[in-house]
Amino acid sequence: MYKPFDYLRPRTLGEAIAALKQEGAVALAGGTDLIVNIRGGKVFPELVVDLKGLPELKGIRKVQGGGLWVGALTTMRELTTNLFIQKQYQALAEAASVMGCYEIQVRATIGGNICNASPGAETGPVLAIFNTAVEKFGPGGRQILPLEQFILGPGRTALARGEILTGFILPPPPPPPGSGTTYLRRSRIKGMDLASVGVAVLAGPPGPDGKREIRVAAGAVLPTPARVGPVEDILSQGPLTPERVRQAKEKFAEIIAPRASSLRATPEYKKKVIGELMEMALAKLSALEYRIEEVALI
Ligand SMILES: Cc1cc2nc3c(=O)[nH]c(=O)nc-3n(C[C@H](O)[C@H](O)[C@H](O)COP(=O)(O)OP(=O)(O)OC[C@H]3O[C@@H](n4cnc5c(N)ncnc54)[C@H](O)[C@@H]3O)c2cc1C
Structure with a gap:
């Protein structure tokens, strides 16, 4: 059973920050996590502060000097259908397009997805491979921090009371030809x-020696969605031969720590599937030096 609460729709960022400083106040974006949690009796707010009237959290803009700013209120549907994102940040459009269903995608925001801080948050691994920075505003002003310093653990972020995530800054991805995500x-x-299990992969353009920058991030297998440096190191050392990819898959299974209590899959399943997904992603980006047969993963 949920308790009655007050509702406020501020018109300025300052008003929103002041409201969120109050004890028992929570921010509302699309509500696809928050309302479910209120109805499920997991969260008992005294004041719900609706962010949707704030222009500072809206829009998708190119950053001077390269890169992209994506407002926290950007919905999954907007990410999926934005032509620039489809072309330059394809993995982000793909992640948004597999989230929930159409009705969820038109409400769920990227800011809400990251503030909810679920280990399986769909946009988490994708933002990680783009080396995304998070922009937040609060009583102390504006602050920019790397994504990995923003998501601290399951359900935990670096947001202090009164702070609002306003947007994400995505540096430019490696240039074409031959690169992709x-x-x-x-x-x-x-x-x-x-x-x-989720995996995001970025492949840079191949060099003359066959080496390329490979970034890999995992979702739902670590406490937070994050890049897996030891796996990337193996893959970036030389051409992606079957032996190199086998070593990377082994390392991936070794370093992830899936929860045994997960309702969705056993640790054994996740350890097996994460490497297969990574190999399929590399094949999709034409990064492999060999062909793989399509395998059925259940
Ligand atoms: C049926 C269903 C299917 C779903 N499927 C998926 C799925 O496939 N993949 C997936 O990753 N998720 C899924 N979700 C979860 C949810 O839709 C996403 O996490 C979504 O992105 C949350 O965004 P929102 O705007 O609805 O957040 P809200 O529910 O409004 O907020 C979520 C949390 O973030 C805080 N918050 C939101 N925005 C800000 C901000 N700008 N600054 C500070 N705090 C903020 C809120 O206070 C709240 O604690 C699903 C949910 C449902 C109900």
Whole structure:
């Protein structure tokens, strides 16, 4: 059973910050996590501060000198359909397009997805491979911090009381030709479900020696969505031969720490599937030196 609460829709960022400083105040964006949690009796706010009237959290803009600013209120649907994101930050459009269903995608925001800080948050691994920085505003003013310093653990972020996530700054991805990004995931059912395992991969253009920069981030297998440096190190050492990829898959399974209590998949499943997904992602980006047969992953 939920308790009655007050509702405020501020018109300025200052008003929103002042309201969120109050004890028991929570921010509302699309509400697809918050309202579910209020109805489920997990959160008992005294004041719900609706951010949707704040222009400072809206829009997708190119940053001077390269890169992109994505407002916290940007919905999954906007990410999926934005032509610039489809072209330059393809993995982000892909992650947004597999989230929930159409009705969720038109409400759920990227800011809410990251503030909810679920280990399986769909946009988490993708923002990680783009080396995204998070912009927040609060009583102390504006602050920019790397994504990995913003998501601190399951359900925990670096937001202090009164602070609002306003947007994300995505540096430019490696230039074409030969570079690309993708996001692949597995869930329990073909319909609507959160990811059991998710992997985002960025492949830079190949050098003359066949080496390329490879960034890999995982979702739902670590306490926070994050890049996996030891796996990237193996993959970036030389051409992606079957042996190098086998070593990287082994390392991936070794360093992830899936929860045994997960409702979606066992640790054994996740350890097996994460490497297969990474290999499929590399194949999709034409980064492999060999062809792989398509495998059925259940
Ligand atoms: C049916 C269903 C299916 C779903 N499927 C998926 C899925 O496949 N993948 C997935 O990752 N998630 C999924 N979700 C979860 C949810 O839709 C996402 O996490 C979504 O992105 C949350 O965004 P929101 O705008 O709705 O956040 P809200 O519910 O409004 O907020 C979430 C949390 O973030 C805080 N918050 C939001 N915005 C800000 C801000 N700008 N500054 C400070 N705090 C803020 C809120 O106070 C709250 O604590 C699903 C949810 C449902 C109900």
